[in-house]
Amino acid sequence: MSDSIDEIFRRAKESKPLFVNRDALSPDYVPMHLPFRDPQTRAVAQILAPILRGSKPSNLLLYGKTGTGKTAVTNYVLTKLKAEANNPNLVLAYVNTRLADGEYRTLADFARALDLTKAKQIPLTGLAIGEVVDRISDNIKTNKKKVVLVLDEIDYLVKLFGDDILYAFTRSGTKLSPGFLALVGISNDLKFKEGLDPRVLSSLSEEELVFPPYTVDELRQILTERAKVAFRPSVASSAAINLCAAMAGSEHGDARRAIDLLRIAGEVAEREGLKEIDDSCIRMASDKMEVDRVDEAIRSLPVQNKAILFAVSRFDGGTNTGELYLAYNNLCKKIGIETLTQRRLSGILGDLDLLGLVEASVVSKGRRGRTKKIQLLIGKDSLEKTLSEDPTFAALA
C-alpha cells in the first residue's frame, strides 16, 4: 500500500490487464446460456409463449432467494421473446419495486417503460394513484399494447404498500382489450403470499415457479464459465474459483454475490500488479464488499439518521433510548439542525437496526422501566470518516 508512485506507474506499464471483458462479471450481464436453470427457463418461455400469437399469457410468480437466477432467467427469456416477436405493440417492462421505492414511483417507472411520459406526462408527484392507473390502462387500450410487466422484488412492494396496485392490474382484464397486461412477479420472500388479497393471489399466481439456491458446486461451474469470458487464461485458477464459490455460497447459494466477489478480487489483483488471483485477493475483496456496503448505507442516510448514528457512536459500551436522546439533543444544537421527538428517534433507530448499522433490542430493567439497548455495529473510525464527507458533520472531526 505504501508503494511509490514510480512503482505504481512501472507496474501499470509492464503488467497486462487481467480482464478481457469485465462486463461478463457485471450484475446485469445476461450470458448466452444460464447453467442449471434450464427447467426454469423453459417453463418461463412456455408460459409467455402465447404472446407470439398475440394472446395474453398467464400471470406468473417466481420465487427464490437473492441470487438464484430469477431476474436473469426473466431477462433472458424476455430478450429472446422480444427478438422473436418483432411486434411494435409488444412492450416488455421491467420495474424493480425496491429501487423504485414506493407505490407511486413503481407506477411512474412502468409508465416510463410504456413511453407514456412523452405522450401524456406522468409527473413525479401530484396525481392520485387511481388516476395514474387509469392513464396507464387507457394507454394500453387505445394503443392496443401487449404488455408484460415484470415486477422485481414484488414482496417489498406488498410488504410496505399493500396490494392495491396489484389488485387494480390483476382485475383490469377485459377492460384493456384489445391490449392486455400480463404480470410477472419476482419475489425473494417465500412467505409473501400470506398478506395478499386472495383474489389478487389467485390471479397473480396462475403459474408459479420456485428457484432453488445454487449449490457450491453449481456456483463453481457458473464462475468457471464467466471467468473464461471475463479474464485472460490462467488469471482465475480453479483454486481461486473454488474459494469464491465457497465463500459466497456457504450461506445461501447466492450467485450474484459470488460473481461480484470474483470481479472485485480480479480488480484487486490487477491493482496489486499480480498475474493471477490468489487467496489474499479474494479475502480482501470480501472485506471490501462489506466496507462498501456499510459506507454506501451511511452515505445515503438522511441528515437526521446520520446525526442519530453519530450520537450512538459517542457511547462506547452501548446506551439506551433516554440517554441517547439527551446526547442527540446536544448534538443537534451543536451542528444546528432541528431536533426530532423521542418517538421519532425511536422509529429511526428501528430503521438503522434494519440496515444493520446498530443493534437496538428492547430490554426490561424491572422497576426502572423498559428501554431499547442500543449498540453500534460498525467501526467508529470508518463511521466518522464517512460522516465527515457531509458538510453538516465536517466540523465535528
Place this chain on the structure above:
DNA sequence: CCTCCACTGGAAACCTAGGCTC
C-alpha cells in the same frame, strides 16, 4: 404476587412540497 418505571409502538393528525382541474 403486585407495582410501577421508562419507555415501546400503534394510530391519527399535521405539515410540506409537489401537481391536478377549473
Place this chain on the structure above:
DNA sequence: GAGCCTAGGTTTCCAGTGGAGG
C-alpha cells in the same frame, strides 16, 4: 388563483408492558 389531490416525514396522543424490587 382557489380548492382539490398525493407521498412522505414528523408530531401528538396514549394504551400497553416485562420484570426487578418491594
